[in-house]
Amino acid sequence: MNVREAYQTANRVRNLVRDERESGPMFDFSPRERLRFYRRRFLSKSGFLYDFDTYDPSLYLDDYQRYIRSGRINDHWGALIDNKLAFHEILGEFPSHRSTVHGLLRDGQFHVFEPGTEGAVASDGGVELERPTDPDASRPTVDPVDWLDDSLSDGDRLVLKWFSGGGGNNVHFLEREDGTYLYDGTPTNDAGLARTLADLEDYLVCEFVEQDEYADELYPDTVNTIRVLTMYDERAQEAFVPIAVQRIGTSDSAPVDNFSKGGLSAEVDRETGALSAGAHYYHRDSVTWHETHPETGARIEGTTVPGWEEIRDKLLEIANALSHMPYVGWDIVVTGEGEFKIIEGNSQTGVAAMQVHRPLLADERTRRFYRRHDVV
Template sequence: MNSERLVGLLRGSHRLLDRTRRGARRVLTEYRRFAEKEVLTWEKAWLSMPIRRRLWLWRHGFLSQADVFYNVDETNYHQYFSDFQRERAYWINDEQREALNNKLFFHWMLEPFADQRVETYGVLKRGRFHDLRSLEADGGDVVMTGEHGTTDAATWITERLREEGALMLKPWRGSGGMGVTRCSYADGQYRIDGEERPRDDFESVVDGLDGYLVSEVVEQAAYAAELFPDAANTLRVLTMYDDQRGEPFIAAAAHRIGTRRSAPVDNFTNGGLAAGVDPETGRLTAGFQFPFSGSLDWHETHPDTGARITGTTVPGWPAIREQLLEMAATFSHTPYIGWDLVVTEEGEFTVIEGNNAPNIRFFQVHGPLLDDRRVRRFYERHGIVPGE
């Protein structure tokens, strides 16, 4: 064997070993995340069930709460996209997933669609407000390019609130509405999530926020405000890119609706409602709440406002769907996106954030996701579910 061939074999072996190690790390990460989420569900709502049933769910890739969300058994479990498969789907977007995991990066990603993105003023970091024009991305980090455009965080927030009345502050990382804060000013009073705070206390809270985006409060359309006025009631739309047809499609859609328990956010795990949305018509089904009590509570009308949920249609849905698919086509290199958007007027919307490998529970409550042949083929082509 000559030296060149030996070197080639050694390099090939090294690459194979490196891929094997990366694959092993991914698998360990997937199992760890699955276990962590199972424990988290116990903290949210402990479900009593025979240990044999719990083990059966785990063995088939489902968290215990799937026993409440789905009518899953030996005859149909393969039709449902499991919780463990969701962990595997985390890698579908490759390195582009970072743009979805980081709200600041996602804001930059939406530059071609400025009319559809939420207006974001800057970042709170270590007691300073940094104008977005003073920030640059460096790999996975955000670095400051200088003091130009920065000021004391509390000073900027209090002055801006006197002009606009309200602002949204949210961590540039995280999900589930954790840490999202609505601050406001009216009649000489500062408020955080509706609670009055003395100015010194308010400024102390703002100064303590690190790695937060400062954004406008998006005014939702009348239909959404009628459902529940004290939260931005968002649509979650799951798009997938079909590389066979060279086009994206909407795999599922749901409408989250805030409640007194979840306000100022609408998140399902905080007590908000989730209603299904017909991808063709934009028509809503009944809404349901997270099973804190151990069972799903269904609501055809809102439990706090009395507004009708079932049968409500998202105004201008065909135009919204067309625009969203155009955006998903532009980002074909990121083929798996969960879009959170607020409908602002008929046929118009603002994207709040994007999600990598989003939670699909409130889609599948209405029926197994893998029953859709196009959805199943997408996951098959990405190696997440086995071929039929």
């Protein structure tokens, strides 16, 4: 590491610590306790979530490795994974598992990506959106509200998300109901919607993927995604799944399911697809574990992802085809038995929702992967 790289690394570490200090009193540790975590390269959130009484801290991917070093694994390909539009194009080889992106909001205009042909129908997660037959409506750049008026019927929903970033941030939901638009659940007229959309710069307009019944029963007010981590093992020349977790929304996290927003995280058994109990920590004094959903009462522990083996094997097939991107956190929605749609990929995936269940580095194959890429 040269002087410039050392300076940049030290600056990133200082920024992490500063951001933690500004994040509020959620993790109420004494200065001595925080210092102990820092010496082991953990932020206090990790000290709160991880079971250091059961596992040696060295078995966990620490926060320096996660935030500073893991971002180098995919090299320049990482930017293409984290750019949701670029990654959408990369997945063009797998159309049955690629969710639809209708276009981009930019400079107050809607840039249509997939206009189709006259009268064509585009799948929208179980909702069919009839393409307008008016030739003027198929122009590549249109007024966003005009496009919505022409394309959406009552009951149709869309997801609006910024082209980059994760963690459930910068995600909005748009629905048409009884001729009125609901933006994040709040009714708005055309003029108000136009002003709102004009402020959404570089936002993708995406299909709302309808989830399978098992996920809907867990919690119906969010789309409950599975985060599947894949790594490409150069020695075996194949991708593998070190861990996968089912994310489940709550009233804390809604309208998203993210663990960091208050959702639950249940580990998916890599062989059977059975779920563990769900972990929850948001605004709590400790991590709590739920065999059933605390609000819906739906069974979590023991529930099986339908067609998990087929889902896992197909995702590994895709990861093998993209072996030049060896480290991807996939967000998928199970749409039926053995069927799924990829919502997005993450090049520098968060690990808190995973390691709350078990430390990643306890598995030798996983540790070898991180070692191969100079993370540990």
